Amino acid sequence: MLVLEGYVLLTVALGLALAARQLVLAWNVENSGPVHIEEGAGGFRTHDDWPTVTVLIPAHDEERVIAGCLEAMTALEYPRGKLSILVINDRSTDCTGVIAEGLAKSNPCVKVLHRAPTARAGKAAALGDGMALSASEVIVLFDADYLPPSGLLKELVRPFADPQVGATMGRVVPMNSDANLLTRLLDLERRAGYAVDQTGRALLRLVPQFGGTVGGIRRAALDSVGGWNVGHLAEDTDLTFRLVLGGWRVAYLNHARCHEEVPEDWASRFRQVRRWAYGHNQCLLDHLGAVLRSQRLDPAQKLDAALILTFYAFPVLALLGSFAVIPLLAFGGEHGLIGGGWSWAGPLLGLAVLGPHVQVMIAARADGQHHILRVLPLLFVSSCLSLLASAAGAALLLRDRLCGLSLGWDKTRRYRSA
Amino acid sequence: MVPNGFLTAAVLGAGYIGLLTSLFRWCAASKQSHVLALDCGGVERCAPCKARRFHMSLAVGLAVALFCLEASGFMFLARLIGFPATCPASWLPLYGCTLSLAHAQPGASTAAGLLLGCVMVLLIARRAMPGSAFYPLTLLLIGIISVGAAVDLVAGSSAPARPQLVLRLATGLQVTAAVAFVLGLMILRGWSLAAFIRAVTAHAAGAGVRALGVLSMLAVWPHLPPASAIALLIAFVLVPGIATALTSVAALSTSQQVVR
Numbered sequence: 001m002l003v004l005e006g007y008v009l010l011t012v013a014l015g016l017a018l019a020a021r022q023l024v025l026a027w028n029v030e031n032s033g034p035v036h037i038e039e040g041a042g043g044f045r046t047h048d049d050w051p052t053v054t055v056l057i058p059a060h061d062e063e064r065v066i067a068g069c070l071e072a073m074t075a076l077e078y079p080r081g082k083l084s085i086l087v088i089n090d091r092s093t094d095c096t097g098v099i100a101e102g103l104a105k106s107n108p109c110v111k112v113l114h115r116a117p118t119a120r121a122g123k124a125a126a127l128g129d130g131m132a133l134s135a136s137e138v139i140v141l142f143d144a145d146y147l148p149p150s151g152l153l154k155e156l157v158r159p160f161a162d163p164q165v166g167a168t169m170g171r172v173v174p175m176n177s178d179a180n181l182l183t184r185l186l187d188l189e190r191r192a193g194y195a196v197d198q199t200g201r202a203l204l205r206l207v208p209q210f211g212g213t214v215g216g217i218r219r220a221a222l223d224s225v226g227g228w229n230v231g232h233l234a235e236d237t238d239l240t241f242r243l244v245l246g247g248w249r250v251a252y253l254n255h256a257r258c259h260e261e262v263p264e265d266w267a268s269r270f271r272q273v274r275r276w277a278y279g280h281n282q283c284l285l286d287h288l289g290a291v292l293r294s295q296r297l298d299p300a301q302k303l304d305a306a307l308i309l310t311f312y313a314f315p316v317l318a319l320l321g322s323f324a325v326i327p328l329l330a331f332g333g334e335h336g337l338i339g340g341g342w343s344w345a346g347p348l349l350g351l352a353v354l355g356p357h358v359q360v361m362i363a364a365r366a367d368g369q370h371h372i373l374r375v376l377p378l379l380f381v382s383s384c385l386s387l388l389a390s391a392a393g394a395a396l397l398l399r400d401r402l403c404g405l406s407l408g409w410d411k412t413r414r415y416r417s418a
Numbered sequence: 419m420v421p422n423g424f425l426t427a428a429v430l431g432a433g434y435i436g437l438l439t440s441l442f443r444w445c446a447a448s449k450q451s452h453v454l455a456l457d458c459g460g461v462e463r464c465a466p467c468k469a470r471r472f473h474m475s476l477a478v479g480l481a482v483a484l485f486c487l488e489a490s491g492f493m494f495l496a497r498l499i500g501f502p503a504t505c506p507a508s509w510l511p512l513y514g515c516t517l518s519l520a521h522a523q524p525g526a527s528t529a530a531g532l533l534l535g536c537v538m539v540l541l542i543a544r545r546a547m548p549g550s551a552f553y554p555l556t557l558l559l560i561g562i563i564s565v566g567a568a569v570d571l572v573a574g575s576s577a578p579a580r581p582q583l584v585l586r587l588a589t590g591l592q593v594t595a596a597v598a599f600v601l602g603l604m605i606l607r608g609w610s611l612a613a614f615i616r617a618v619t620a621h622a623a624g625a626g627v628r629a630l631g632v633l634s635m636l637a638v639w640p641h642l643p644p645a646s647a648i649a650l651l652i653a654f655v656l657v658p659g660i661a662t663a664l665t666s667v668a669a670l671s672t673s674q675q676v677v678r
Contacts, residue, residue, distance in 0.1 A: 030605070149456050149457065173454050173456060174452075174453070174454075175453060176453075177452035177453050177454075178451050178452055178453060180551070181446050181551045182551055183452075184446075184448070184452050187454075191454075257454075257456045258456070259456060265549065266549065266550075266551070266553060270554070323562070323565045325648075325652075326562075326565055326566050326569055326645050326648045326649050326652070327569050327573070327645055329583055329648045330570075330575075330579050330644035330645040330647070330648045331573065331575065331644065331645075349590065350591065350593055350597075350663070351593075351594065353594065354594065354597060354598060354601065357598070357601075357664060357667070358601055358605070361601065361602065361605040361606065361667060362605055364671070365605060369452070369454065370606055370670070370671045371448065371450045371672065372448075372450075372452050372671070373606070373670070373671030374445055374448040374668045374671045374672055375448055375668075376445075376664050376668055376671070377441070377442075377445050377660075377661035377662070377663075377664040377665060377667075377668050378442060378445050378446060378551075378661060379664075380657065380658075380661060381552060381554075381555050384554050384657075385554035385555075387558065388554055388557065388558060
């Protein structure tokens with residue numbers, strides 16, 4: 001009983017810490033001026049100032065969306081002669097390569113790299129091969145379903161005028177939010193994650209995350225931290241922490257927005273979160289010690305980074321905690337912190353639950369779309385899915401670490417055509 | 419003492435599930451688009467809010483009043499139905515309340531029945547709703563209840579769980595709802611009369627749904643072994659209770675009178 005009680009208390013403490021972090025970030029965004037963080041203002045005034053850029057688009061079986069994506073890419077505004085676009089046809093078994101080659105013929109700045117079926121699977125491996133073909137100073141990443149507006153590229157590159165900036169990250173906006181209840185709930189989660197959480201971290205100079213898409217990386221920064229880590233499923237989070245530990249800064253740009261597709265069915269969402277949880281927990285195991293020991297990070301950054309790293313471990317602890325609390329409350333009697341203290345634990349947990357909801361409310365207001373909050377009471381439905389998927393991801397990682405296996409890349413399903 | 423616990427629980431539980439379903443349907447039925455345009459400024463701040471401190475005090479006062487009203491209303495309803503609750507004179511309405519329910523000495527068979535019920539619901543859910551938004555939630559709730567029933571089967575205990583736990587959980591939900599009400603008003607600037615009335619009405623509706631859920635648990639409580647009772651309380655009242663705590667925010671979002 002004592003062990004169970006200790007475990008539940010630890011979980012409650014971590015849950016409260018995560019909620020407090022969410023509320024602090026929300027409070028900061030709420031009380032800041034207009035949320036338009038100027039990064040790199042004043043730099044790159046003339047044509048010659050802008051760095052050379054390669055846009056990398058890893059594409060695995062993306063025949064439904066690749067044409068529309070490339071059409072948007074070729075319309076990007078950037079100084080002539082300084083932009084190249086590289087489609088990485090990553091072992092596709094459909095017509096992705098053919099479509100990309102067709103578009104490359106009519107546009108000289110588009111190139112296509114075909115990866116052999118025997119090449120190593122995974123986004124990081126594909127990006128590594130793409131990087132080998134590029135000599136640009138800045139690499140910008142987009143997934144194959146993304147439709148960037150023409151001015152986005154300059155927004156993502158502008159912060160590199162600051163030599164401390166190693167990576168930039170824009171805001172991802174779901175384009176299919178109206179498809180069903182799931183997409184609406186995911187829209188709420190995305191808004192909270194970007195408009196409040198990432199923005200708050202940027203405002204407080206904490207650790208904004210590089211998300212692996214709608215973002216740029218300074219070539220020199222990537223090389224200095226050893227390139228892409230092909231063994232990681234969350235290569236973006238892994239890179240974020242290696243950059244930050246290496247003394248680089250990640251700049252988040254809330255105004256640099258790009259449309260993406262979010263999963264429209266629960267099975268796809270489950271697999272997506274499971275993959276994220278797997279990769280994120282890999283990062284937890286690999287980087288937590290280095291983060292806590294780092295001389296470069298101040299205490300606030302260390303705390304923020306540590307809490308980000310535990311983000312996908314917490315659902316597992318919470319799920320087990322909800323099971324552990326059952327015997328504690330049933331047989332624990334009036335004594336003990338959990339059994340006797342339910343009076344404080346209940347309200348505290350209730351307040352912890354409000355953390356993400358407050359972020360969503362502030363994000364909705366900042367976006368001028370209050371009406372989306374009508375679906376807010378149902379946010380717990382998608383949270384339950386994430387809870388189960390995160391637990392599955394953590395279990396798979398545990399299995400793989402014990403048995404020396406590795407989880408394969410699981411592609412997210414696309415829904416639109418072109 | 420409740421004369422026929424199962425009947426009362428069935429009536430209250432059916433009402434609770436019916437109202438909860440209606441609430442979920444209403445929340446999911448938003449017709450306005452959620453898609454955010456890429457070129458919208460999104461730079462929207464409350465220009466110097468002169469009366470902000472006053473608004474905050476007002477909202478906090480309202481939340482405390484709503485919480486006290488809800489807790490008192492709940493106790494009144496509980497006594498009306500026949501639950502013998504005794505509460506000390508306190509500013510925190512449900513804190514320290516005790517409840518003595520007659521215990522029906524449920525055996526291992528109740529836990530086994532609950533476990534069997536979980537398996538049946540799982541089989542039905544897998545066939546009927548694999549693509550539904552609520553399928554993962556159903557799986558999670560079934561998992562929690564199954565763990566409770568399994569703990570009872572292993573422990574073999576028939577000593578009752580303390581009914582005070584139900585009241586304390588109800589307090590937790592009520593506090594959460596009151597705080598959500600304040601935060602909704604503060605963040606969405608729902609200071610117009612229309613918005614305020616909507617929020618209070620929705621809060622009252624949420625409180626009604628919560629009360630039904632808690633009362634149905636109290637009715638069935640004496641007939642359940644301890645771990646099963648706790649698991650059912652978490653799955654049936656606590657998890658969906660989060661939705662009822664946010665009804666005021668959902669109602670504020672539909673108000674055209676929200677001041678930016």
